[in-house]
Amino acid sequence: MAKGLDIGTMNIICAENEGEDVVFTQERNAFLELDSSDLTNMMLDSAKVLYIEKDDKISVLGEDAFNFATIFGKETRRPMRFGIISPKEKDAIPMIKLIVDRVLGDPGYQNEALCISSPADPIDLDMNTLYHKKMTEALTKKMSYDTKVIDEGLAVVYSELADSNFTGLGISIGAGLTNVTLAYMATPVLSFSIGRGGDWIDEQVSNATGLPKDHACVTKEKGFRLGSEVEIGGPEGALTIYYDALMTYVIQNLNKKLAEITPPNVKFPVAVAGGSSNPPGFSKMFEKKLKEANLQIDISNINIATDPLYSVSRGCLIAARTQEGEEMGRNKNADDILQEIEEIGEGEE
Amino acid sequence: MDKYNIDEDSLGILRRGTSLYYAGSVIFAAGIVLLIVGVAFIIMSQIHYGSEPGKIILSVIFMGGGASLVLTGTNLMMKQTKYGYYITAAGTILALLALAIFSSIYPQGWYYPTVSYVLAMYIVGILALLGNGFANVVLWIISSKSETATRSSQENYTVHNDESIQRDIEEAVQSSIQQSSSELKFKDQNFGNVRLGKAFNESRGKTTRVKDDMNEADKLKRTTSGNKVKSGSSEVDKISSQLREAMENQTAEKGVIEKIKDRFDKYF
Ligand SMILES: Nc1ncnc2c1ncn2[C@@H]1O[C@H](COP(=O)(O)OP(=O)(O)OP(=O)(O)O)[C@@H](O)[C@H]1O
Numbered sequence: 211m212a213k214g215l216d217i218g219t220m221n222i223i224c225a226e227n228e229g230e231d232v233v234f235t236q237e238r239n240a241f242l243e244l245d246s247s248d249l250t251n252m253m254l255d256s257a258k259v260l261y262i263e264k265d266d267k268i269s270v271l272g273e274d275a276f277n278f279a280t281i282f283g284k285e286t287r288r289p290m291r292f293g294i295i296s297p298k299e300k301d302a303i304p305m306i307k308l309i310v311d312r313v314l315g316d317p318g319y320q321n322e323a324l325c326i327s328s329p330a331d332p333i334d335l336d337m338n339t340l341y342h343k344k345m346t347e348a349l350t351k352k353m354s355y356d357t358k359v360i361d362e363g364l365a366v367v368y369s370e371l372a373d374s375n376f377t378g379l380g381i382s383i384g385a386g387l388t389n390v391t392l393a394y395m396a397t398p399v400l401s402f403s404i405g406r407g408g409d410w411i412d413e414q415v416s417n418a419t420g421l422p423k424d425h426a427c428v429t430k431e432k433g434f435r436l437g438s439e440v441e442i443g444g445p446e447g448a449l450t451i452y453y454d455a456l457m458t459y460v461i462q463n464l465n466k467k468l469a470e471i472t473p474p475n476v477k478f479p480v481a482v483a484g485g486s487s488n489p490p491g492f493s494k495m496f497e498k499k500l501k502e503a504n505l506q507i508d509i510s511n512i513n514i515a516t517d518p519l520y521s522v523s524r525g526c527l528i529a530a531r532t533q534e535g536e537e538m539g540r541n542k543n544a545d546d547i548l549q550e551i552e553e554i555g556e557g558e559e
Numbered sequence: 560m561d562k563y564n565i566d567e568d569s570l571g572i573l574r575r576g577t578s579l580y581y582a583g584s585v586i587f588a589a590g591i592v593l594l595i596v597g598v599a600f601i602i603m604s605q606i607h608y609g610s611e612p613g614k615i616i617l618s619v620i621f622m623g624g625g626a627s628l629v630l631t632g633t634n635l636m637m638k639q640t641k642y643g644y645y646i647t648a649a650g651t652i653l654a655l656l657a658l659a660i661f662s663s664i665y666p667q668g669w670y671y672p673t674v675s676y677v678l679a680m681y682i683v684g685i686l687a688l689l690g691n692g693f694a695n696v697v698l699w700i701i702s703s704k705s706e707t708a709t710r711s712s713q714e715n716y717t718v719h720n721d722e723s724i725q726r727d728i729e730e731a732v733q734s735s736i737q738q739s740s741s742e743l744k745f746k747d748q749n750f751g752n753v754r755l756g757k758a759f760n761e762s763r764g765k766t767t768r769v770k771d772d773m774n775e776a777d778k779l780k781r782t783t784s785g786n787k788v789k790s791g792s793s794e795v796d797k798i799s800s801q802l803r804e805a806m807e808n809q810t811a812e813k814g815v816i817e818k819i820k821d822r823f824d825k826y827f
């Protein structure tokens with residue numbers, strides 16, 4: 211079979227088929243370094259904690275890193291920042307490798323098709339994604355996968371916009387970045403990212419209210435809802451304000467980029483995914499802002515993915531399965547192709 | 560939007576500067592004025608076969624000159640191949656020369672065979688102007704047809720301004736960098752003496768199971784049928800073909816004489 215892998219700033223998620231189901235395996239992209247005197251291996255092993263021991267340091271990986279961070283009053287370290295391998299974190303690559311190894315597992319067979327997502331170059335940060343792309347590609351190829359890389363926004367298009375023949379705007383609002391791809395018939399017309407996402411919100415809220423970032427993040431993820439009414443004071447008010455600012459910023463930049471191209475003259479549906487599009491009320495607020503913005507393209511409808519967190523990895527899985535199918539069934543007969551063309555033609559109307 | 564500017568930018572073989580356009584429209588207007596004056600003059604002085612030679616010469620100059628100026632103006636207002644300008648000039652000179660000869664020899668020298676020479680000269684001049692204009696229109700239609708054809712099959716990027724060409728070049732360069740490094744071999748990094756905790760071997764992490772038939776995969780296969788799955792900004796083929804197209808347009812501007820020759824050989 212094939213697998214899809216979303217290597218995100220906050221979550222690394224693998225999608226694969228199992229019978230009639232899709233199974234998502236996820237792990238937090240974070241770790242925490244502790245002195246090995248603090249804890250014994252036995253304790254960690256029996257608690258099924260994910261950790262490694264190197265020299266006399268213990269690093270706890272994934273979700274557990276957060277739990278230990280609160281216990282020990284430390285901050286977790288993150289191998290990635292703004293969607294790519296963090297240049298500031300010297301242990302970034304080994305940590306990502308460990309988490310990817312575990313989440314992805316071994317291939318079912320040599321050269322199993324794998325598709326991984328990568329951010330597109332951001333338009334507002336001086337940053338290039340090539341190194342990240344190549345490193346993640348190399349890591350997985352080393353594991354005997356046949357790896358392809360696609361843009362994160364395109365993965366959202368694959369996962370959410372099949373009904374419009376993979377034509378539309380795919381937006382993934384993650385932790386480090388917001389990725390956008392405008393696709394026409396499954397072909398990307400425009401792909402870029404914007405250097406803001408959930409992390410930016412946490413940071414701003416933390417700056418504004420004095421709460422620690424992690425606290426702001428927990429408030430955001432647990433029971434916060436977006437509405438037009440803002441409570442004065444408290445983290446919820448700040449969260450609403452910065453969500454509003456994030457959306458405005460994303461839509462402005464989107465419009466600016468759209469002005470640079472000549473898109474096909476059709477109506478584009480919009481699909482939004484990524485963990486940061488989770489809060490209740492997000493869809494209503496985003497839709498309102500998008501309609502007010504007078505975009506350079508015609509928008510038909512706006513939808514939030516059924517499962518925003520998993521949409522990118524699911525899109526990658528779709529791409530991987532297509533790629534695998536390509537390789538196995540190269541020889542189609544003329545009738546099949548004719549039928550396909552007809553169907554595509556119908557869908558186009 | 561520059562989408563509608565196609566004829567200005569992308570038709571390499573037909574060209575015209577703006578100043579020529581204005582000169583053309585002035586000449587055209589002058590021709591019209593001459594024609595109107597000529598008609599008015601003919602009506603007012605009730606020209607007939609036996610009218611005074613002076614009046615006949617004047618009305619012929621008004622009408623004949625007006626007609627040739629109108630045609631010259633139209634030609635200059637159209638986009639031309641380079642030969643087109645020579646033809647326009649030659650046609651105008653022939654027609655005006657014929658008129659000049661006529662006015663200087665009429666009526667004494669106005670007899671066979673001079674009459675037929677001068678008349679032929681004028682007619683050839685006018686026909687050259689007419690023919691050139693017609694040829695241009697045809698050429699323009701053919702070129703804009705082929706333009707729409709590429710547009711519908713290519714959908715985007717058919718209009719290349721400096722910016723989009725620049726962007727295409729950048730993208731192609733970038734994707735070729737990506738392509739080239741995909742040939743690289745990566746060696747395993749030595750992480751030192753690392754011991755993995757037990758949990759590494761026990762599970763693969765938190766899992767979520769969703770019922771999902773994933774029919775998108777088949778649909779995607781059909782949508783991209785034949786092509787490979789497009790891989791975002793690293794999709795080399797498309798971008799390099801865009802680049803090639805952009806480059807071709809540029810060379811079309813440069814080697815315009817060759818292109819015109821080709822086009823002319825093909826169509827005329
Ligand atoms: N229920 C929720 N409400 C609000 N925000 C949430 C929720 N769940 C997750 N998030 C936020 O979503 C972000 C993580 O989303 P996601 O996993 O899509 O990002 P990522 O893919 O890791 O990052 P990136 O794509 O930027 O590299 C985090 O900022 C997290 O705080």
Ligand SMILES: [Mg+2]
Pocket residue numbers: 216217218219362382384385484522
């Ligand atoms: Mg993501």
